[in-house]
Amino acid sequence: MEYRTLGDDALQVSAICMGTMTFGEQNDEAQAHALLDRAWEAGVNFYDTAEMYPVPARAETYGATERILGTWLKRKPRDRVILATKAAGPARSLNWIRGGPSGFDERNLREAIEGSLRRLQTDYVDLYQLHWPDRNQPMFGDWRFDPDKERPTVPILAQLEALAKLVEEGKIRYVGVSNEHSWGVMQFVRLAEEHGLPRIVSIQNAYHLMNRTFEYGLEEVCFRERVGLLAYSPLAFGLLSGKYLADPQAEGRLTRFANFGQRYAKPNVQPAVEAYAQLARELGVSPGPSHSNDMHFLKIFRKVVHVQ
Template identity: 65%
Template structure:
């Protein structure tokens, strides 16, 4: 297992981070603990969760993933685990989360961290992330900014002030963003400098062979500003494993939950998936190996977040992450990318 510095922080994180959004929905507590044990034994020291999880979000499973991680965490040496969680943003119709939540204001952020710490059975988290922006932004499969959808929102300065309070209270070590865009990252960094507030050290965005939008504006910005990428969905909700090519109804999140993974229902996705599967076959790899090794090997990726519903899946993902793609393989990937560029933004 490789370890990398997370952005400008002092955190050394494994190149693989175990994501937990299946815990409490597709995985029982015992199954989740088995995954956590396997990942830990493989050298993974980085665990990512969120108050929203399990996914798909439901009132009945709100906070389940954090509770399951917490019951495992209490048996570990806390200083050997890098723990990340997230506060849910507004405007998603999640009425069971603090009544909306209406905003990422100080009251909501304080309530969210206190709930998370209680469920996680710890007195601090290493990385606290804003799950998605409060302001109007294209997210989760949308790809165009629409100024007509502007709305009132908590200022980024006030959000940073609230996060600063958590850092000063010792509840949070570092802060990060998720599902963010270049303007948002720039504003968080600018305001942090101007007002001596916490600097964001990471951004957690989707990144995989079907969605390389991060490379266009975010890669340079984050490299120059020392903001690390936590890449999620490296397998594109399972599509890049190739399992849906011959069996569109194969078991998985896309078939188990209606309307789940809308980002991957766009017209160019099947052709791109098939093309990448052919590249993998040409070089004697599985599609999973190709997709995972590509993301883990990118120079701007600090850690790749993987999720699994079985120990066998987790083992395959962990093994693929240790592989290095050849120059010829990378060239073949780029050829497909130029033909089928970002079909799932």
């Protein structure tokens, strides 16, 4: 397994991070533990979750993913596991999470991390991420900024000050963002440097062959500011595995949960998937990762952690 550094001298993480957001919905605890064990045996030391998981998010399963990961974590040497989780932000009608997150103020972030620590059965997380921005911005399939959607927001400086207190208390080691844009990353970096606050070491955004928005501005920002990319959804909800081409009703999130994959219900998606699958056939490899073509697959998609 190859390992990378997030930040200047921060976390040493495996180039592949184990995502967990199906645990507690599509995968029960026994299945989840088996998957986690397989990743561990392959040299993966980096595990990512979130307080709102599993997905689709609903009150009945809220927190199940962190609880499942926590029971597995108890069997592992904590100092060898790089554990990441995320705080849910405002404006997504998640009323069962802390009464509906109103923003990334100190009260919300403290309540969020303390709940995560209880479920994970640990006294700290290595990387704490803001799951999506507090402010209005396009995300989760939207691409255009709409100023008419402006709303009251917690200033980024106040968010960093709240995170700094949690770092000082030892509840988190490093901080990161997710589903962010260039403006947000630059603000987090600038304000941290100006005020001596924790500097973000990572950004977790979607990145795959049908979503390369990271390359349009964010790539340069993250390179120059030394912020690592944690690329999520590298197979586009399984579309790039090719399985839905062979069987449009194949088992998966897109067929199990109505309306869950709306971000991929766009005219050019199907032709793009077909073209990619054809390219894979011409190269004599599987569209998705397998034991026989892992290295080729990684060259196509890039590694999960993109750092300087």
